[in-house]
Amino acid sequence: MTTGNGEKGFQNHVRLISRRMELKEGEEAVRRVLREIYLRGVIGTKDLARATRLPVPVTAAIRRELEKAGIVARRGGAVITERGKAYVEEVLGIKNEAVVSGLKAGFEIDVRHIHILDKLKGFSDMRPDPKTQLDQAFATPETTLRRALYMLDNGSLAGREALFLGDDDLTSVAAGLLGGANRLTVVDIDEKLLNAIREISKMERLGIECIHHDLRDPFPEGIEGRFDTFLTDPPYTLPGLRLFLSRGIQALRKRKSSKAYLAYPDKPPLEMLRTHSAIVNMGLYIDELIPRFNEYQGAEILANTTFLARLTVTEGAKPSVEGSFRGEIYTGELRPTIRTYKCRVCGIEIEVGTTRDHSTIEELKERGCPSCGAVEGFKLTRRRAV
Amino acid sequence: MTTGNGEKGFQNHVRLISRRMELKEGEEAVRRVLREIYLRGVIGTKDLARATRLPVPVTAAIRRELEKAGIVARRGGAVITERGKAYVEEVLGIKNEAVVSGLKAGFEIDVRHIHILDKLKGFSDMRPDPKTQLDQAFATPETTLRRALYMLDNGSLAGREALFLGDDDLTSVAAGLLGGANRLTVVDIDEKLLNAIREISKMERLGIECIHHDLRDPFPEGIEGRFDTFLTDPPYTLPGLRLFLSRGIQALRKRKSSKAYLAYPDKPPLEMLRTHSAIVNMGLYIDELIPRFNEYQGAEILANTTFLARLTVTEGAKPSVEGSFRGEIYTGELRPTIRTYKCRVCGIEIEVGTTRDHSTIEELKERGCPSCGAVEGFKLTRRRAV
Numbered sequence: 191m192t193t194g195n196g197e198k199g200f201q202n203h204v205r206l207i208s209r210r211m212e213l214k215e216g217e218e219a220v221r222r223v224l225r226e227i228y229l230r231g232v233i234g235t236k237d238l239a240r241a242t243r244l245p246v247p248v249t250a251a252i253r254r255e256l257e258k259a260g261i262v263a264r265r266g267g268a269v270i271t272e273r274g275k276a277y278v279e280e281v282l283g284i285k286n287e288a289v290v291s292g293l294k295a296g297f298e299i300d301v302r303h304i305h306i307l308d309k310l311k312g313f314s315d316m317r318p319d320p321k322t323q324l325d326q327a328f329a330t331p332e333t334t335l336r337r338a339l340y341m342l343d344n345g346s347l348a349g350r351e352a353l354f355l356g357d358d359d360l361t362s363v364a365a366g367l368l369g370g371a372n373r374l375t376v377v378d379i380d381e382k383l384l385n386a387i388r389e390i391s392k393m394e395r396l397g398i399e400c401i402h403h404d405l406r407d408p409f410p411e412g413i414e415g416r417f418d419t420f421l422t423d424p425p426y427t428l429p430g431l432r433l434f435l436s437r438g439i440q441a442l443r444k445r446k447s448s449k450a451y452l453a454y455p456d457k458p459p460l461e462m463l464r465t466h467s468a469i470v471n472m473g474l475y476i477d478e479l480i481p482r483f484n485e486y487q488g489a490e491i492l493a494n495t496t497f498l499a500r501l502t503v504t505e506g507a508k509p510s511v512e513g514s515f516r517g518e519i520y521t522g523e524l525r526p527t528i529r530t531y532k533c534r535v536c537g538i539e540i541e542v543g544t545t546r547d548h549s550t551i552e553e554l555k556e557r558g559c560p561s562c563g564a565v566e567g568f569k570l571t572r573r574r575a576v
Numbered sequence: 577m578t579t580g581n582g583e584k585g586f587q588n589h590v591r592l593i594s595r596r597m598e599l600k601e602g603e604e605a606v607r608r609v610l611r612e613i614y615l616r617g618v619i620g621t622k623d624l625a626r627a628t629r630l631p632v633p634v635t636a637a638i639r640r641e642l643e644k645a646g647i648v649a650r651r652g653g654a655v656i657t658e659r660g661k662a663y664v665e666e667v668l669g670i671k672n673e674a675v676v677s678g679l680k681a682g683f684e685i686d687v688r689h690i691h692i693l694d695k696l697k698g699f700s701d702m703r704p705d706p707k708t709q710l711d712q713a714f715a716t717p718e719t720t721l722r723r724a725l726y727m728l729d730n731g732s733l734a735g736r737e738a739l740f741l742g743d744d745d746l747t748s749v750a751a752g753l754l755g756g757a758n759r760l761t762v763v764d765i766d767e768k769l770l771n772a773i774r775e776i777s778k779m780e781r782l783g784i785e786c787i788h789h790d791l792r793d794p795f796p797e798g799i800e801g802r803f804d805t806f807l808t809d810p811p812y813t814l815p816g817l818r819l820f821l822s823r824g825i826q827a828l829r830k831r832k833s834s835k836a837y838l839a840y841p842d843k844p845p846l847e848m849l850r851t852h853s854a855i856v857n858m859g860l861y862i863d864e865l866i867p868r869f870n871e872y873q874g875a876e877i878l879a880n881t882t883f884l885a886r887l888t889v890t891e892g893a894k895p896s897v898e899g900s901f902r903g904e905i906y907t908g909e910l911r912p913t914i915r916t917y918k919c920r921v922c923g924i925e926i927e928v929g930t931t932r933d934h935s936t937i938e939e940l941k942e943r944g945c946p947s948c949g950a951v952e953g954f955k956l957t958r959r960r961a962v
Contacts, residue, residue: 214844240881243842243867247959295682447845456629458600459833459861459890466861475845475852478883479865481629495626497864504845573633 200281207255208446216446216505219244221282223252224261224270225345228278232267283349283372293339297483299332306367307335313363313390314487318382320358323550325425325520326380328487329359329453336483337421337451337498338364344500346419346449347371353413353441355405355422355434358383366396375399377413377437405437406515417441423453423484423496428461430519432468436509439472450474450501453484473507476500522550527573533559534567586667593641594832602832602891605630607668609638610647610656611731614664618653669735669758679725683869685718692753693721699749699776700873704768706744709936711811711906712766714873715745715839722869723807723837723884724750730886732805732835733757739799739827741791741808741820744769752782761785763799763823791823792901803827809839809870809882814847816905818854822895825858836860836887839870859893862886908936913959919945920953 204224208217222242227233233241239249256262261274270278278284294300299307310331320326329337338361341347347365351373354362362376376398378384384400391398403410420441424434431454442448454465469475476499483498518524528543531554538561540554541547548554551568558565590610594603608628613619619627625635642648647660656664664670680686685693696717706712715723724747727733733751737759740748748762762784764770770786777784789796806827810820817840828834840851855861862885869884904910914929917940924947926940927933934940937954944951 214846216845236880240868243881246880295680295684298681459602459888460600460892462888463856463859463861463890467856470849470852470856473849475849476862476865478867479862481864482626494622495629502845502848504849506846 200277201259202281203256203259203261203277204282207252207259211251211255213248213252214446215244215248218445218447218449219248220252220256222345223249224256224274224278224282225284227253227256227262227268228270228275228284232265232269234267238268283370284345285348285370293336293343297336297340297480299335299339303335303339303368306364307331309367309394310334310360310364313360313386316386316390317358317360318380318386319552319555321380321550321552323520323522323552324358324380325427325430325522326358326383329361329423330485330487331360333484333486334359334361334364337361337453338368340483340498340500341365341419341421341451342368342370344449346451350418351375351416353377353417353420353438355420355438355441356424357387359423360387360390361421362387362398363390363394363396366391366398367394373399373417375401375413375417377401377403377405377409379404405433406519408513409437409440414440415443418443419449419451421451421453425520426455426457427519427521427524428464428468429515429517429524430521431465432472432510433515433519435469435472435474436511439474439503439507439509442503442507444505446505448503449477450503452499452501453496454499455496456481468510469501472510473504474501475504477502525575527575529570530572531568532571533562533564534569535559535564536562538562539571540568586663587645588667589642589645589647589663590668593638593645597637597641599634599638600832601630601634604831604833604835605634606638606642608731609635610642610660610664610668611670613639613642613648613654614656614661614670618651618655620653624654669756670731671734671756679722679729683722683726683866685721685725689721689725689754692750693717695753695780696720696746696750699746699772702772702776703744703746704766704772705938705941707766707936707938709906709908709938710744710766711813711816711908712744712769715747715809716871716873717746719870719872720745720747720750723747723839724754726869726884726886727751727805727807727837728754728756730835732837736804737761737802739763739803739806739824741806741824741827742810743773745809746773746776747807748784749773749776749780749782752777752784753780759785759803761787761799761803763787763789763791763795765790791819792905794899795823795826800826801829804829805835805837807837807839811906812841812843812882813905813907813910814850814854815901815903815910817851818858818896819901819905821855821858821860822897825860825889825893825895828889828893830891832891834889835863836889838885838887839882840885841882842867854896855887858896859890860887861890863888911961913961915956916958917954918957919948919950920955921945921950922948924948925957926954 204217204220207220213219226241235250239246253268262268263271348370354376356378357376362374381402388400420438422434424430478500481497482495484496486494528541531540555565590603590606593606599605612627621636625632639654648654649657734756740762742764743762748760767788774786806824808820810816864886867883868881870882872880914927917926941951
């Protein structure tokens with residue numbers, strides 16, 4: 191694994207150039223320019239500016255600095271030199287085969303990734319049942335793969351260190367199967383889920399690091415300030431969102447701009463406004479927001495899609511939670527509901543909720559149907575606030 | 577033109593149902609559900625929830641209310657009744673041929689709209705040259721059409737009253753050519769531009785209302801609280817954005833949620849964070865953000881794409897500017913620059929900027945090249961801050 195800091199006698203060109211130029215976008219801007227030149231073969235300054243979404247004069251200046259460093263040359267447009275190729279591949283960790291995801295218009299999966307999708311479908315069943323008290327709901331394998339491809343396309347996997355804050359969706363596995371990341375780390379409260387990820391990772395040699403941890407507590411050693419990016423599909427409550435994003439910010443290296451990925455559902459307007467305020471007030475803003483990007487298995491009675499937002503984490507981003515957090519974060523804690531399940535075996539209806547005999551569906555399954563004793567085959571039929 | 581209020585003996589079902597149900601999303605939610613049922617022919621509750629991005633229980637309850645009103649029936653899913661069809665078409669103004677835009681994945685224009693694109697290309701030249709001191713930069717005809725199609729897809733044109741806050745891009749014309757809107761109004765400071773839009777509107781019988789007005793001043797009569805939606809591609813400065821969005825909010829009917837459309841460029845991270853803060857602080861949030869949606873003609877030396885954001889304007893949205901605004905809003909006022917133009921005829925370079933002989937490119941063209949007298953053919957070659 192490389193750390194991106196001067197292996198094999200290379201200078202950290204990306205950082206040096208961004209400092210010399212006092213770039214407001216920081217070293218990410220230089221990396222973006224270099225990545226595009228590497229990927230495209232030959233590219234003019236105008237197309238380069240368009241692809242990186244940087245102003246033309248800034249793009250042109252970065253290109254000149256890269257030329258001075260001998261990393262880029264001019265040949266009917268910007269091209270990468272041999273020395274530059276080595277730098278991009280060995281130090282930045284970007285390699286051609288890994289970085290072109292083939293996510294098509296409309297975020298469809300290209301046929302050449304179908305074998306990864308098939309694997310993900312198989313791994314899907316290795317997880318324990320989703321724990322509703324932890325707001326778990328499994329994204330479909332298609333969603334998981336599309337997420338990882340989207341991260342790849344946005345330069346957040348190849349050569350990067352990525353953190354997954356909660357990963358019952360197995361996005362880390364999809365990222366691992368695509369390959370090219372320098373570090374893939376999952377932090378989750380669910381030990382059984384982590385065991386499943388460990389097993390898959392071992393089987394496929396993905397090297398995913400699994401850390402059992404409750405995000406309400408501060409991180410253990412080795413996480414704060416160590417990552418390039420994070421992805422989270424947090425509890426769908428404001429305190430849950432705030433907490434997970436706060437931990438994400440803490441995990442990132444201090445840079446002028448990093449990318450983060452957030453899955454979150456639509457909610458009524460005023461609740462949504464508070465959500466967006468929380469994001470902006472922590473120093474994050476939305477680069478791209480794709481409605482209905484994420485689909486979930488099961489959750490039939492809930493709205494079963496969420497958006498995916500790519501966020502920029504600015505230099506001064508400030509977690510709204512710093513130390514331990516002792517408040518409630520899960521939907522079941524904040525908005526207690528009574529859920530009515532129908533036993534598919536004997537047909538009776540059973541109420542589940544904090545004030546009932548079974549506080550969660552997991553508990554009902556453990557104890558079995560009070561009428562016929564069945565331990566599975568419960569279908570959610572109604573849901574109401576307490 | 578219909579006002580949506582009880583023509584032909586119809587009650588305002590959309591409003592009545594939203595009030596009776598105390599919907600947090602307001603009447604827009606009922607309209608969204610009804611529109612989907614109308615468009616799809618037959619649709620189940622789950623698909624309906626997915627399409628409208630409302631929770632399943634809310635969707636199901638709205639559907640039941642629509643059934644009670646005799647607007648919707650059950651026939652292997654929700655279907656529109658004859659009575660419902662008349663209500664949707666005559667009162668809500670939604671008609672089948674108008675509402676399906678055919679914007680494809682990746683926001684590509686469907687071939688059946690090529691005749692509109694051709695017209696827009698023709699109209700493009702009817703405008704006076706872009707006035708850089710007003711931050712004008714013309715979007716390409718493709719962009720203009722894609723914007724209008726996107727508004728259509730999101731239920732903001734058919735049967736709606738739409739306001740364009742500044743329209744050098746001719747989006748109102750594209751919207752008019754698609755048809756179906758109840759009112760299309762352009763407010764612009766540029767009388768010559770408005771004359772061109774008036775001429776096009778007359779020629780094509782689009783009925784576009786053109787109002788000559790400086791948005792730094794409060795609106796004249798007949799605009800405040802009268803629109804369902806607005807679109808703006810404002811000056812790319814924070815005061816410009818704040819002012820244009822403030823006027824947009826003032827122009828909207830007071831509702832629990834309305835949609836607005838904003839084109840804006842990428843900027844360095846901290847500037848972008850301030851932009852997003854301004855949006856959220858006014859009570860607006862992002863529903864969808866599509867990077868690089870808008871492309872512009874000419875502006876070769878500037879970053880020539882902007883994102884398009886669909887915003888929800890919440891009930892309590894508060895303009896940050898209420899009365900007159902006397903501050904600076906245009907890029908040239910806030911960030912004076914010296915631009916160097918090269919005369920294509922004689923080859924000399926001429927500096928243009930507030931402290932030079934010619935303060936704008938328009939002035940240079942009017943006076944002619946100081947060396948050879950040419951009045952056009954100036955190419956922007958450099959740009960620097962004063």
